[in-house]
Amino acid sequence: MKVLIIGAGTGGLALAHLLKQAGVCIAVYERDFAPSTDSGGYRVGISPAGSRALKACVPGELYDLYVATCARSPRYFNMLTEQLGEVLSFDIDDAGPNTLDGEKNVIRKTLRRVLLRGLEDDVFFGKTLQSYTNSADGSVIACFQDGSLATGDVLVGADGTNSTVRKQRLPEARLEDTGIVSLGGKIPMTVATKALLSDKMFQGMSLIMAPMGFGAIIHSLEFADTRSDPGFVARWPDFVEALDEDSVGWGVWGARQNWPQDPTGLSGEQLRELGLKLTRDWHPHLHALIQMTEPSTIHDIRMRTAVPLTPWASSNVTLLGDAVHTMTPGRGAGANTALRDAALLGRMLVEANQGRKPLVEAIHAYEVEMLRYSTEAIRESKKQMDASDLVHRPIVGRLQLAVTRGVMRIINAVPALKQRAFQQMMRVRGEN
Numbered sequence: 001m002k003v004l005i006i007g008a009g010t011g012g013l014a015l016a017h018l019l020k021q022a023g024v025c026i027a028v029y030e031r032d033f034a035p036s037t038d039s040g041g042y043r044v045g046i047s048p049a050g051s052r053a054l055k056a057c058v059p060g061e062l063y064d065l066y067v068a069t070c071a072r073s074p075r076y077f078n079m080l081t082e083q084l085g086e087v088l089s090f091d092i093d094d095a096g097p098n099t100l101d102g103e104k105n106v107i108r109k110t111l112r113r114v115l116l117r118g119l120e121d122d123v124f125f126g127k128t129l130q131s132y133t134n135s136a137d138g139s140v141i142a143c144f145q146d147g148s149l150a151t152g153d154v155l156v157g158a159d160g161t162n163s164t165v166r167k168q169r170l171p172e173a174r175l176e177d178t179g180i181v182s183l184g185g186k187i188p189m190t191v192a193t194k195a196l197l198s199d200k201m202f203q204g205m206s207l208i209m210a211p212m213g214f215g216a217i218i219h220s221l222e223f224a225d226t227r228s229d230p231g232f233v234a235r236w237p238d239f240v241e242a243l244d245e246d247s248v249g250w251g252v253w254g255a256r257q258n259w260p261q262d263p264t265g266l267s268g269e270q271l272r273e274l275g276l277k278l279t280r281d282w283h284p285h286l287h288a289l290i291q292m293t294e295p296s297t298i299h300d301i302r303m304r305t306a307v308p309l310t311p312w313a314s315s316n317v318t319l320l321g322d323a324v325h326t327m328t329p330g331r332g333a334g335a336n337t338a339l340r341d342a343a344l345l346g347r348m349l350v351e352a353n354q355g356r357k358p359l360v361e362a363i364h365a366y367e368v369e370m371l372r373y374s375t376e377a378i379r380e381s382k383k384q385m386d387a388s389d390l391v392h393r394p395i396v397g398r399l400q401l402a403v404t405r406g407v408m409r410i411i412n413a414v415p416a417l418k419q420r421a422f423q424q425m426m427r428v429r430g431e432n
Contacts, residue, residue: 002025003153016119029127032125036109045336046104050336053342069226076089076201083283157323158320161175163323182301183300212392213254216279259278272295315360329385
């Protein structure tokens, strides 16, 4: 069997590793012209379920490298007011050792570099898919914009939210605008920037719940210990310079109708000024973080989500990740669901390659299960970022915010309730 994978993102590369280890012939085609192309996005949050799925896909040595290139694992998960008052805070270390099942943060371009290791001869850059055709013998032919062709037994669209494969395979699939827009950036970790964070904020990840449905995230990323670790240097000398600088990342989001100005199309400098205007009544430290951010690192994002699909007739062309189930970052499930896809689809294709299951039947089994869990993830993620939610309204929203904060404060103050809520949070992250 030969499998053509369109897209060298997290899910596509994880699938490629799983198949290659099982002796399946693979070829990955990526539209970026070079592995180092910065296609946007700084941090990727990998849940316990995401780590387990990745471990099931890649060689042990590569998984070790992935763990080693992650930032220091967050210890706390904090819910704060816009004045940085604590509403609820969980100590993640209470769940046990932060190893395989711990929350992880990794830089997107570093993760890609890790996953490209061992696939140097199997990934072809500068290949933008134009369309695909099915041959009479059952094979599928990928046609690229440069005029080249590739033939395989299976075509997997792992080409992201604007997937060319999806547009041809499932023309009925739709994306919808949630009405939520955001902007975010990152700033180097210095004595001055670290001083803007409380100890729990520095050692964890913090979500801010502000009036009018506005929200924010603050996360610190540290790689200093890894960079100075002689064991890392000896084992992966070529990756020392790939480690990102320590930084503080931030993001702010809200319903488009509540923004002073639509951020779409603004320059980095204009986005920074908009962020400062939006947060003018927030804690001075949050204001300072935005003020100190280099404009070139600030970007805006329009939150879109896939409309859940109904089952379709399976064939030897399928999809994974954002290509089939784009979701908002409301649950932090996007990359983790793509890894789950890769592990499941890879297992099904290996069974087909070994003659234990007919090919289309194997792909159908994957699609049925993938649709089940991804539909739930899409809906749950949208609940967190939907401009039509009452929380974005002036009066009702403030009342809802007050009630939510009140409930969280009670949970934070009652150990039994806090433990139960924490276990539920870790269960959800563990099951993805």
